[in-house]
Amino acid sequence: MRQSGRTRRMLGLSARTGSTLLRSRIGGKADWQALGESLFEGLSELKGPAMKIAQVMSQWDDLLPPALAEELARLQKDAAPAPWAEIKVALEAELGDLDALFDEIEPEPFASASMGQVHRARTRDGRTLVLKVQYPGLDRVLEQDLVQVRRLLRLGRWLKVSQARLDALFDELADGLRRELDYRAEADALERYRRRYADHPDLVMPQPVKELSGPRVLAMEYLPGTPLRDLEGADDTLRQRVSRTLADWITEELFTHHELHADPHAGNFAVDEQGRLVVYDLGAVIAVPRERLAGLVALLGATLDGDPMAMDEAVRGLGGRQGEGAPLALYRESAEAVSPLFAPGEQDFGDVRVHRRLRELSPRVWGALDRLQPPAGMLLLARTLNGHYWNLVRLEGRLDMHSRSAQLLDAYAV
Template structure:
């Protein structure tokens, strides 16, 4: 990966995005499809932080114009792979003579992402493995790329997002990307999760192969599965089983172990032939302190009670809403939108009426962002939970969220 020309191309994509936003702000109609196609083509080739940011945005299905969201979503499943000769460079740097370790390495990856791509291989001992290969030279251009991404993110001020929140979101992105570059950290997370859930019959976590892994290549056991985004065509029982396993796992992560898998990209999950949930990628795992969990549950409690003043008090306790003028009418409307998801009985996550109300609410939330000012240290947590929510939507999950949350709300009400 070469630095020459990257800055200029990133600046060009940022300028084009800014032009579309300005046109909309002035009352015009932007060609979001055309912008999305340009971003897809440019970011597919450039990879790195800007592509990661676009993938993150595409997970917020209710935020972007539909045409733009559709194009950016392609970055999660159709991004152009880096040519094999460049990937081979990385493998040679890791292993020296590749043939001493592998009898075969498939040149075409079966997954491409922002920071690396995944190739299937066969060891000299005959075992099928997966090699997650970091794009060559990415570490060298990361910091200069991040500077351009920070400039692009300033466009968020046009949506009245406070600069402090944009800075916090950028720092969160930067820290996460720097950590993703170290595959030793990801291997450690995989080992920790494998031990933690070794007795869970509904989860499969591939084993990292430390003897074949290094800072820029992560080798792991090959576990075949149908990607989550392709499960729409499988039988309902399988989809519901995966949905329940996903929801239970997220709850246990948070409330038992104080951590959360923070990259809800649908390509990171699959169903194996036995209907078990396969979790492939552990490049982003964040700690979630108990005090933060309790505060968020207290906010949910006030929301379900449809008490705007209590919602505002909970947000203030979390460190948000530092400005003047609590948006009580927005709190009330938000509660009306959210409450049906937690009504007694089984809730159908494929109910388009719920999503329509949430989509209609989103622009109002962004318009009030200067007053809401959500706490900076909840941004990644909120994004991750939102992404997991949309994975449940894609699965058409039917879950009794009322029964699931009642014990957690009772826990949050207990005095410290």
């Protein structure tokens, strides 16, 4: 699609989103499913940063209207692939003569996403690899797309989000998208994580093949596995093992290494025949400073104590409050909704009563955005933690979150 047509398409999607938000804001009937269908169809074709942001939004299952969340979630696994002819041109531009390097590259991708798609290949020396190929020309359209994304984010002013906060959110999104365009950084992250977890019995990442990689192509060893999203209904012992591995890994990343793999959608994870958790995509890794972790632990402690005033102090410390009038009743109800997951003993993330109650609170959260503001620099972290919460829900994990949280609260006690 030519850039002018792409811009017109994005403007149309922005206008439709804005009109739906406005109807909802003034008390009218908003057709969230129709909006979601339009966004899926348009963004699946456009790909790029706008689609990536829609994927980010889809992982806030408990904040979006259910019909909209369900449609946007399709972008995680049903995005239309780019034609093989375009992908082949991109591969040749990066690697040169493909016949000299590969016996075969499968034209049909086995995964397609917002910024690129993945093809299986066999090298001349017999290795089976996967090639993650960036969509051609994505670097050229990124900045133009970001102009439209900024316009779309301005709709947040209708929800009483300050312009300064919207600008900070945009900057965080834009910086993350620009970093994801350089696949050499992802190759470096893969090597770092493989060294870090080399002795972990239940965690594995693919080895990057740097001689067949570049800024827009990442070659990796092929690690087959069952996608995390396909484990619903699988053997309970396996699901509990994977749940523990996932929770332990997130905790170690955050509180030992102070960084986090920040793209939690279920398509980035699988389980191999040995029951190990396979992590495929390290295109988004963020640093998480200790002081930010301390703020989150303080909020968790105040929540588990059921102390609305302390919750407000912690939210202010994270930069997530402005104006007068702390929403103390909302804090109190949020604490009551979350606390059961942290009760002594194993708690069942598959218990729909917990996340149903969280979802029921979402209109109250939107209604309090004149006081509760998105903290600057927290978007990707919050999105990741929320995404993994839903990964644990899908796995129906049973975890002793009381013991886990007690250790963190003790470690960060003032």
